[in-house]
Amino acid sequence: MGDESGYELGDVQKTKLAAIEAEWETHEPPAAFTLIGFPNEETQTTDAALQIPYLLGLIATRSITEEVTGIKDLIVEHEDRIRSGIGAYGLLEQLRAGDESEETKAAFEDVKDDLGYGLLLKRIRDDIENATDEEIKAAAKSTIPAVAPMFWTFRIMVGLGVLMLTLIGLSFYFATRHTAEKQTWLLKALLICLPAPWIACEMGWFVAEFGRQPWSIGEVLPTALSASTRSEADIWMSLTGFIVFYSGLLVVEMYLMFKFARLGPSALHTGRYHHEIESHEGGAPLTNAGAH
Amino acid sequence: MFDYELLKIIWWLLVGVLLIGFAVTDGFDMGVLSLLKIVGKTDNERRVMLNTVGPHWDGNQVWFITAGGAIFAAWPIVYAVAFSGLYWALLLVLFALFFRPVGFEYRSKIETARWRNNWDWLLTAGSAIPALVFGVAFGNLFLGLPFTIDADLRSYYEGSFWQLLSPFAILCGLVSVIMLAMHGAVFLQMRTEDDVYLRSRSVAQITALATFVLFILAGIWVYFMPGMDIVDIKTTAGVVTPLQKTVVEVESGWFANYGKYPLFMLAPVIALVSLLATAFLSKLNKPGFAFTFSSIAIAGIILTAAFSLFPFIMPSSINPSVSLTMWDVVSSQKTLNIMLWVAIIFVPIVLSYTLWGYYKMWGRVSTKFVEDNKFGTY
Incomplete structure (x- = not known):
């Protein structure tokens, strides 16, 4: 499954992949996989990188000859698409204004895939056709999500996954030998790792959602345009409402859980x-058996 | 592939069907819970009421989610404008609804009067508040909502939550609450015995007659308010955005459709007749028939609103020409077509297992049953 996602990502979500792997440059194929390191947004390099040769190329393209596009090249590519998108937006305005000529339609068809890139500029200025070179460059840079958070959350997720698989493997091994309950270190580790699946899920969620920024619908609809026009205060108030409400419910829930856990199932x-069980052979009831 | 114009009409009808399905099914459990303190005088009686709807209320509520989902898929612009425009009203509904699942689960876990009384109030609020807000929202459709749409089709809502609570909208809210209370009372009459039966029988008659009067009042009010009419739209058959038409205000405009399409008159007439029939049959101790007629009455009332507004869905009070209509808020032809087939296949499946659930859980719930099973029932 991981292999399939990696390949899919390399195919359709090149930006997310480049950010996760902190691939600043397009290297000679096959690309190396950075196991760990410190991505530096300013110098656009990864410091103290520990790399495994060939691996990323294999995961993302299943070949040793295809390139994995790096962040710097993606930004250049996106800058071109933004410029083309400005044209697409202008043509769309003409169509909306009632220009129904075949040439305008054909010209729009040619560049309509870049319309979303043009719309990225809407976050910077409303009249995007007058965007300056600097603004276009800033918009192009905004097409890549911040690298360090992506790099780390992804590694925490995968690291926890490997850890959990290891623990499952060890538990299985000791369980088959009927000595699992004697491995106190393993039992303690399992207890400590209770939140691991939850943390891994949250990290994965972050990678998916943060990694597709600045898009709501990839390459079509920028998040900034798709968000509601409610005020920031509204959002803060509703979010606070949810937190207060759910915290209140948590208190009630925990109170009832502890109460009924102490009472035991016979409270039902x-x-x-x-x-409260009477034996099936009609013997003496087991009531009060615990008192002896 | 169906014709685009036909698909637009089909989906207008289907959203109506889903809203009616929601009001008829979730309506009775909301009604039952709204009456929790009125019909149920003792703890056991309230538990009887809870257990009549206990197995069904959450399944019924899925109609609400389905209607929301259908609006998202079929009328994405309506979804966007309504959910961000009516932000606080819908959050109020959501927070009130939160008390239903926890109320059902927690109420009977602890036996003190205070605990149960508090949950009774929360369950009542969790049903009456959504019923009220839905009615208020419908009322505001007739008045127009203060939103506009810019050239990029982003919507801007200029009003506040409190502005929704105008006298006419509150009247519509009352129609909704009392109509659902009637539906719940008739349902209780079918499913209970003794004191709860008798009390729900009187409540059913009073609320059916009250709905009758309030519905007529609302109708008169609508007659004296301005409605809207499209004077020029780019196309109804093809792709069109809400920005490509001109809308004017018309005196008594929300009554114009009844002149144009006389068959639309059937909706209010059937609603009014059914309300009287509900009261009458409830008095005659025929709750099964009364429930059928209260369901028809609800459908008639909702259709009356839909027919009056047609083809409008959400009129704008500050910029009438960007009002949302069933011609210009729809998804692409391909989307509507695919969804239609999905609906044709899955709606019957969902309906059949829902009916099976009712069949299995049918029968009257008595106070004795609740007492005998006090640790296993709600």
């Missing part, structure tokens, strides 16, 4: 649990 009076 279903007649099915310990202390």
Whole structure:
């Protein structure tokens, strides 16, 4: 599954892949995989990188001859598409204004795939056709999500996944030898790792959502344009409302959970649990058995 | 592939069907819970009421989610304008609805009067508030909502939550709350015995007659308010945005459709007749028939609103020409077509297992049943 996602990512979400892997440059194929390092946004390099040759090329392209495009080249590519997108937006305005000529339609068809890139400028200025070179460059740079958060969250997610698989493997091994309950170090590790799946999920969620910025719909609709026009205060108030409400529910839930955990299942009076079961052969009831 | 214009009409009808499905199914459990403190006088009686809707309320609520989902898919612009424009109203609905699942689960876990009383109030609020807000929202459609749309089709809402609470909108809110209380009372009459039965029987008659009067009042009010009409739209058959038409205000405009399409008159007439029939049959101790008629009455009332507004969905009070209509807010022809087939296949499947659920859980719930199973029921 990881292999499939990696290949898919290299195919359709080149930007996300480049950010996750802190691939600043397009290298000679096959690209090396950076196991760990410190991505530096300013110098556009990864300091103290520990790399495994060939691996990224294999994951992302399943070949040793295809390139994995680096961030710097992606920015150059996106700058071109933004310029083309400005043209697309202008043609769209003409169409909206009632120009129904075949030439305008054909010209728009040619560049309509870049319209979304043009719309990225809307975050900077409303009249995008007058955008300056600097603004276009800034918009192009904004097409790459911040690299360090992507790089780290992805590695935490994968690291936890490997850790959990290892623990499952060890538990399975000791369980088959019926000595699992004697491996106290393993039991402690499992207890400590209880939040691991949750943290891994959150990290994965972050990689997916932060990694597709600045897009709501990749290359079509920028997040800044798709967001609601509600005020920031509205969003803060509703978010606070949710936090307060759910915290209140958590208190009630925990109170009831502890209360009923202490009472045990026989508190339900279903007649099915310990202390209330009568033996099937019609023997003495087991009630009060615990008191002896 | 269906014709685009036909698909637009089909989806206008389908969204209506989903809203009616929501009001008829979730409506009765909202009604039952709104009446929790009125019909249920003792703890056991309230538990009886909770257990009549206990197995069904969450399934019913899925109609609401389905209607929201259908609006998202079929009318994305309506979804965007409504959900960000009516932000606080819908959050109020959401927060009120939160109390339903937890109320059902937590209420009977602890036996003190204070605990149960608090949850009773929260369950009542969790049903009555959404019913009220939905009615208020419908009322505001007739008045127009203060939104506009810019050239990039982004919507801007200029009003506040409190502005929604105008006298006419509150009247519509009352129609909604009392109509659903009627529906819930008739449902209780079908599913309970003794005191709860008798009390719900009187409540059903009062609320059916009250809905009758309030519905007529709202109708008269609408007659004296301005409506809207499209005087010029680029096309109804093809792709068109809400910016490509001109809308004017017309005196008594929301009644114009009944002159144009006399068959539309059936909706309010059937609604009014059904309300009387509900009250009458409830009095005659025929709750099954009464429930059928209260369902028809709800459908008639919702259709009356839809027919009056047609083809408008969300009129704008500050810029009428960008009002949202069923011609210009729809998804692409391909999307509507695919969704239609999905609906044709899955709606019958969902309906059949829902009906099976009702069939399995049918029968009257008595106070004795609740007492005998006090650890296993709601």
